[in-house]
Amino acid sequence: MTILFKNVTIVEPNSTSFPLPVDLLIEEGRIIKIGIDLSSSKAEIFDFENLHVSIGWMDIGASHGDPGSEHRENLTSLRSVGAAGGFTALAPWPDTNPSADNKAAIHYLLQGNRQHVVDIFPIGSLSEKGEGKEMAELMDLFHAGAIAFSDGAKPIKNAGLFYRSLKYIKAFSGTCIHFPMDFSLASDGQIHEGRWSTLLGLPGIPEVAEDLMVQRDLSILKYTDSKLILWGISSKLAIETLVKDKNLNQKVFAAVPVFNLLFCDENVDSFDTNFKMMPPLRSEEDKKALRSSVLNGEIQLISSNHVPWDIDHKNLEFPYSSFGSISLQHVFSLLRTYFQELSLSSLIEILAYRPRQILNIETPEIKEGELANLTFFFPEKQVTISKDDNKSLSENSPLWNQKLNGEVLGVYNKGKLWLNNDKLSV
Numbered sequence: 001m002t003i004l005f006k007n008v009t010i011v012e013p014n015s016t017s018f019p020l021p022v023d024l025l026i027e028e029g030r031i032i033k034i035g036i037d038l039s040s041s042k043a044e045i046f047d048f049e050n051l052h053v054s055i056g057w058m059d060i061g062a063s064h065g066d067p068g069s070e071h072r073e074n075l076t077s078l079r080s081v082g083a084a085g086g087f088t089a090l091a092p093w094p095d096t097n098p099s100a101d102n103k104a105a106i107h108y109l110l111q112g113n114r115q116h117v118v119d120i121f122p123i124g125s126l127s128e129k130g131e132g133k134e135m136a137e138l139m140d141l142f143h144a145g146a147i148a149f150s151d152g153a154k155p156i157k158n159a160g161l162f163y164r165s166l167k168y169i170k171a172f173s174g175t176c177i178h179f180p181m182d183f184s185l186a187s188d189g190q191i192h193e194g195r196w197s198t199l200l201g202l203p204g205i206p207e208v209a210e211d212l213m214v215q216r217d218l219s220i221l222k223y224t225d226s227k228l229i230l231w232g233i234s235s236k237l238a239i240e241t242l243v244k245d246k247n248l249n250q251k252v253f254a255a256v257p258v259f260n261l262l263f264c265d266e267n268v269d270s271f272d273t274n275f276k277m278m279p280p281l282r283s284e285e286d287k288k289a290l291r292s293s294v295l296n297g298e299i300q301l302i303s304s305n306h307v308p309w310d311i312d313h314k315n316l317e318f319p320y321s322s323f324g325s326i327s328l329q330h331v332f333s334l335l336r337t338y339f340q341e342l343s344l345s346s347l348i349e350i351l352a353y354r355p356r357q358i359l360n361i362e363t364p365e366i367k368e369g370e371l372a373n374l375t376f377f378f379p380e381k382q383v384t385i386s387k388d389d390n391k392s393l394s395e396n397s398p399l400w401n402q403k404l405n406g407e408v409l410g411v412y413n414k415g416k417l418w419l420n421n422d423k424l425s426v
Helices: 075-084 103-114 138-144 159-172 195-200 207-224 236-243 258-262 265-270 284-295 328-338 344-358
Strands: 002-010 022-027 030-035 044-047 052-055 057-060 087-091 123-125 148-150 176-178 228-231 252-257 301-303 373-384 403-413 416-419
Touching: 052 344, 057 301, 057 328, 057 344, 075 087, 075 103, 075 328, 075 403, 087 344, 087 373, 087 403, 103 138, 123 138, 138 159, 159 176, 159 207, 195 265, 207 228, 207 236, 228 301, 236 252, 236 284, 252 258, 252 284, 258 284, 258 301, 258 328, 301 344, 328 344, 328 373, 328 403
Parallel strands: 002 044, 002 052, 057 087, 123 148, 148 176, 176 228, 228 252, 252 301
Antiparallel strands: 002 022, 022 030, 052 373, 373 403, 403 416
């Protein structure tokens, strides 16, 4: 299979190698030639105005239901949502039923990688069955292919377990991903504790519930000298604690869910359950602090926080509805529309490079002779978010029928091409 992309702008952070649009000739999964006015008699040619390309993007922390709740999202649909969103690599949560706490579960997550354009990089369960009681067989999971360890959106309440796990994974340079939230301070919480929780009469989730767990995690990390990603940072208070830590950007890294960067608790005023998320959308002041921290590098990662639910879990009165929204397919458009201060180069660095660098995964290159792992996109093109284009098995999104800027054309990986606009996967 030979493909020629004409007049594409290559986006590589901190590089001036390709200042002008170039042609990319790809054959049998490998970049054969990069140049001007390339031609090939056997190539399928694609030529679009203002088309950009980068290495394929990666997301950490999407949810799915395979195995156990495949009607929400199975691995095939998750890969399709990822491809439609521009992602060629996904590291989804292990909190399925049963959880990814054994070698067979890791192998199950890996087995579809040969067939699909999107690779799954398994995160292994930190605890047995994801129950937060006993440490899982982390060494076995690592050798089976787990790239990190976490209980997903379930915080580790047991400080002793957290300490032992961090100490254990240090032996093989492992990474823990933890969601810092002390639910004992917000057992019935529905939204951020503040003005809007009072006005709406809903139990709140205070910032201190996040900050106290961040403090605990950083203290244990310092003692064990291990490696940690604090996933789901959502408050100014937690950021203030985080930036004081000398291990930031060395041993500890932070990830913020995309919706928390763009919306706040005021968006819940209509009781739209699709804005009910975990971590919760916090105040406008928190949102501004999060955005500032992304821009200055205090927060290194942006996560989709993709949480698919069926209507039985979302089409309920607000207090009874489950937390979460689908988002993986629209991360790029959301950031290009609502976070315009983030430059395109920085956006690509965050989506494509930093997840791999932090998790010690080989980073693709756009270079002659290299295997092609690419995302093609239009930075300024307007797109309408439509259910007709939804690749998820779930529809719990607050974005339907909105017009956003920035569109993903498709992805190329392992000799396979996925194009969104033509509904083509070859």
